[in-house]
Amino acid sequence: MLLVSPIIIVPSLLILTTLFILRRLRSPLSRVPGPWYTLFTSIPIKWHEFRANRTRHVDALHRRYGPAVRIAPNEVSFSSAAAVKEIYCSGGSGYDKTEFYNLFTVYGRRTMFSTLNKEDHAKRKRVLADRYANSNVMKAESMQGIEERSGRFMEMVQGSTGSGRGGSGSLDLYITLHSYAFDCASHHLFHPFGANSLQKQEDEDIMREVTFDSSLQNRLVRYYSPTLHGIMGSVLRVFGATPRETPLADKFVLDNSARGPDARPFTLLSRLSDKTWDLESLSIAAECLDHMAAGIDTTGDALCFLMWELSQPRSARFQEALRAELREAVVGGRGEGWDRLPYLDAVVMEGLRCFPAIPMSLPRYVPAGGRSIGGYFVPGGAIVSAQAYSVHRTDVGVFPEPDRFNPERWLAKEGDAERKRLFFAFSNGGRGCVGKHLALAEMKILLRDVYSRFRTMPDESMSEGEMEMDDQLISSRPAGQRCLLRFIPDDGTETGSREG
Template sequence: MLLTIAQGAGLFLISILIYRLLFAPLARLPGPKLCAITRIPLMYNEFAGSRRLWIHDLHLRYGPVVRVAPNEVSFASREAAKEIYTSGGSGYDKSSFYSLFANFDQLCEENLGRSVDIYVSIFEHHGRNYVARDLRIAQLLLHCYALDGITGHLFYPHGLHSLSDAHDLAIMKELSYSSNRPKQYFTHYFPHLARLLSRVSSIRKRRTDGLASHYVLNTARDASVAPHTVLHKLRTRQANDRDYKVAASECMDHLAAGIDTTGDGLCFLMHQLSLPASHSVQERLRAELVQNPSAALDDLPYLDAVVKEGLRVFSPIPMSFPRVAPVGGKVVDGVWIPGGTIVNCQPHTLHRLDTSVFPLPDEFRPERWMHPEGAAERNQLFFAFAAGGRGCIGKNLAFLEMKLLLKEVYSAYRTRVAPDMEASMEMDDQTISSRPRGQKCLVVFEKVNDGLQISVEST
């Protein structure tokens, strides 16, 4: 009896594998045969933090369409990105992966249109404070800058001051994603087991546990904030006070998405600018800033090019942006995809695969963004914050933070890599951010006028 059951189960399993490999609607798509029958290769690379490079290597081998799992396809073309993310009302819903980032039992989907001009003074204040410090700062400098700026944007005048307040710094450290990647993927793939284990361990500890959640919830519920803040705008659209958790959830989304991505993006970019190979870039940037001291950020084209190129080469979000093909299926870049299939693009590959748009794609060349020829194609493939109405809700805020800090730094300082900087600057992928593998970046600041040197460490 048991033998018969085992034989039947074996035949059933074999039939599933044969179907996935030879007869499934996705069977005709290129990709490793093992990926056609099991999700294990994808899962392994996710847990190991190598998904980004693994998928990029698959695209280099197989082209712009790759089957990376039995029910998942990765694309790397303008046509695919437009169809999946910007076709408007086409039914590509977010996959269950996004439930990892639900806060306070809410999953905010709206991308509110917000002007960032009113926050310029807040970030100018933060930028000058961080540049003016004349001591060696250990740990999290750029992440603290991002946190303090974002919380000012959300809750002014109740923002955090994480470099001067120990309690606020503790919130900064709690919000770090640096060690949570295996836990998050475990929760995604084994939710029932994760819930069981969470009763006896911290395996499923979330961002909403502890200091950060208390700060956001209490502020969303009780604080009196300025009319121009995000929290005030969210409150005005709520039906009643009991909906404060909805507002808190969206504010938590800003923190979760913005701190690591902005801080890490600045870290990689400032390290790149401090290398000898980028000396001419740094000098050209400084010339633009010094010659136009009162110019609006949008009127500084080379600063914009430097930030865009930094985000292109060092995309701070390593993950793909998974969507689910709608019922009835869709044609994506000439390929018919059945409903229910997970489809996605990842920034790292979109920024590199088409060398007609991005020649020498691994090189840092801000000048490529200064030429009108090919501008439309470059912008279509620029995917650092995803695209479309459900892209990154903090895109404009991140650009503002990065531009303001770079303006403050390179108007007055030259930077170079510190002589004792030995830590690896390879990108170490977390779930929604990439950090330096060595968890440290040492840069020497030399004041342009008097030669003052300041060493800044960011980890």
């Protein structure tokens, strides 16, 4: 037949291909620096996402092409302070989120984090923002919960130096820090119904269910191709791409969410259960589970990466300077609180700069009509984003030797405003991390308790490769999902440890 003759098909394909190429070359995004192939396909960036390597791939592109880089035909990544301000702060809450955040719905409900437009987000934020205000976090009952859980963590540390849990002289911080983060988060959400995973195995099982998650590839397929996901769900399981299933966490949250009238006034549950807000029970549970999961992964991973770095020989000077400040404040009775110790603050800031809890891209849609971002016109409907990992590294004038962990850069008065302007660990604008004050309190209290009494060093069985970043949807965890450290008391003894 004439219609299927190669004489017709080949020229038609050539014409269509030529038109496709011309259209891409005439796109406003063709002027944005980036690999040539990103004008035509998004396959490379998706490949890196499936390989849990998107963060480092995008960062490598920024290092080659600069603070604006095209990463797909309709997507641009930025890393300058001006671009971050435009995308995430303009109009108060920045641009609207993309459908990527549909992956974060819970029980079929949108939470504050997964709302797409700023109006819906503002409504939900009005309900719960004051539970995370610093004034509420610093209340005695809230602080007591964190202090108690840090004390339980220290009992495990003390046990690891002798014949305690494991009896090996080392402690797996990946487990214990995520347990600590879980216990602290659930205290702030549900007290007096919070978890005690540092001491109770059934609660540790809940933490493990949330933390040891292998659903990345499955969820990415569901996002990019729901039809394919529906067809190949069982096949994906064969290759280890399992869906996210958390029955223990679901039961814990659903049971506790029904106890709203008995929750303490400072908790999120108390606020959500207030009849003023008229929230259905499943929406309350969804919000609580979202906050609980976020609190476990972000604080747990950030502390894990930070304490690993502090334990390296290259960071010995910084650990000793931190210990000197803490011993003087805690043991010496100088009296300063954990929130007024400059070196501790510098260590946490540098830890979050090098190892942000959410290092990955936070995608947004450019509003209709397009916008000028970072010196380039980006049309409406295009996807733009910034990732903290690159925002914290691209401008070497602000952060010299950006890959080097150096807390003392935060002690210098010169350049302080610029450093803070480029600090993106908690995102920026009205949709920035609502739990940052709680996270900082948890981090600083635990670091105070550890380093006022112990030195830390890596267990000899650990390798640097195990602590490489392994991307999840927006967070990153240690690739080996373990972090063994040895704790040496101030008296210098290390009973029960393995000596080489």
